[in-house]
Amino acid sequence: MEERGNISIHTENIFPIIKKFLYSDHEIFLRELVSNAVDATQKMKRLSSIGEFTGDLGELKVKVAVDKDAKTITISDNGIGMTAEEIKKYINQIAFSGATEFVERFKDSGDKDQIIGQFGLGFYSAFMVASRVDIITKSYKEGAEPARWTCDGSTEFEITDAQKAEHGTDVVLHVAEDSEEFLEPVRIRTILDKYCKFLPVAVEFEGEVINNPNPIWTKQPADLKEEDYKEFYKELYPMAEPPLFWIHLNVDYPFNLTGILYFPKLKNDFEVQRNKIQLYSRQVFITDEVKDVVPEFLMLLHGVIDSPDIPLNVSRSFLQADSSVKKINTYITKKVADKLSEIFRKDRETFEKNWDDISVFVKYGMLSDDKFYEKAKDFVLLQSTEGKYYTIEEYKALVQANQTNKNEQLVLLYTSDAEKQHAFVEAAQNRGYDVLKLDSVIDSHFIGLLEQKLEKTTLKRVDSETIDKLVEKDEVKESVLSDTEKEDLKGVYEQAIDNKNMTVEVAPMSPDDAPVVITLPEFMRRMKDMNRAGGGGMMFMGDMPDMYNVTVNANHPLNQRVLKAEEKAKLARQAFDLALLSQNMLSGAALTSFVKRSFDLMTQE
């Protein structure tokens, strides 16, 4: 038998285009050819199971071999093989028109990343690296004659007789001069590791099986133990710390999806944590850029998603609008929320123990997805400065009695830095108030979200007002100083401080409160924070200096002494500096003169 012909006379020659485009992803040829070989062996298994094939199946296997001298890469399988007629039908016609359609669709797309995983090019991707391809194949069918197909990257092909004892197919790539990098075994192994690690049939390279054909995500959760999940995590990320917990995804209607998502121990650098979810389609690795398949906030998770229902030969913008991708998104979000809720309900202790690691992720999710917020609001935890954890409802109940102000607003107090704001935290605690620790980068946004969602609730940073004003009650405080004395005192302090960014006010507070308190109003600070984060619109505020309120306690004995003292200004300045010091705001020349003044005062006494 010898037959020559034209694969196609009507279409343009697609080979040069295949060769040129998707340049940096040429390596996917191996994924395509090994997947075909795997498919062919799996078909063999199926035929045997339905009685269509009665011979001995043997050990189904795919082999990849590199011959550096001959400059060939060979992908062999003992699958169903093809007859000469089948080659013409499947390779010349179906595969070719498939490849043509693919090329037509994407040849003009400038950005190769536009195409997810470049699925669909199929067999003809071989010509990305080969100048000639031979197929030597023998069908499993009884009496089938082996055949050889050869094509040199033009639209002409040749089919001849061949020698082959067993059913199956060898695809031989004669590697093109500009692709000789693929003749390096190390390179081939790396590509196999990347794309073929979990293919369902053994793949052998250099005498070794390189894959795990039964990864745990293809199994039933009931058949798996905790150890299995942990081991698999190690297999995926050998360097990572053990995961906190995981979710086994398993759905077959209305779309097909399996996978395992792990909650990692989060590090501060979110960028490094991304791209840790691998996307597979029937155990073939596609990509680890799951940006459009998985909701943004879930990208901090690690693991594997396998779904043949994610359209992989479409552009990214199309993918976002795809309805099954949207459903997958919703499903994963719901599963993650359900899992967290389950751990919270069943094992609150573990949940609290891991809270520091998962809080960023939960808050991020609440901020970016309303449906997630609705579920997470029942398990998101607030941590008090005393180290206790509360749900929002529990916390509201805890502080209701003490921290409701005269306008019926519940005031939740928080610190963004328990060390620096220690004086304020202590003052609040002495009043019987509770103070929350909200000190991560995401918390400034989370605070805004809580205020927006919780009715009649305000959050105030503990150093934003004097203690009396944090939670304003109706009671009027008596002042031991007369109005004139208060005016005098104000003047003394203004002169002593001499700083236009410090607004002085004299107010009656408890004699036990500090004599001088410096606060940075909540509103002001938030505007500046927003500006720094790039939002807002009041751009000028970012550059403005901080404007502080200095509240002088009219009822503190020290201030009565200031009024009577000879060196009023010196004493007032000393009290002010001490207030600065307690807030870590004293430095440089001001600190030096404070120390000097302190020694003076001590010497005088």
Ligand SMILES: Nc1ncnc2c1ncn2[C@@H]1O[C@H](COP(=O)(O)OP(=O)(O)OP(=O)(O)O)[C@@H](O)[C@H]1O
């Ligand atoms: N190793 C093989 N053994 C048997 N048949 C094969 C083999 N490789 C390819 N074929 C046949 O050639 C056809 C075309 O292959 P090709 O890779 O182009 O497309 P596909 O596998 O059908 O789809 P895609 O790769 O786009 O998912 C296959 O469907 C199969 O019938």
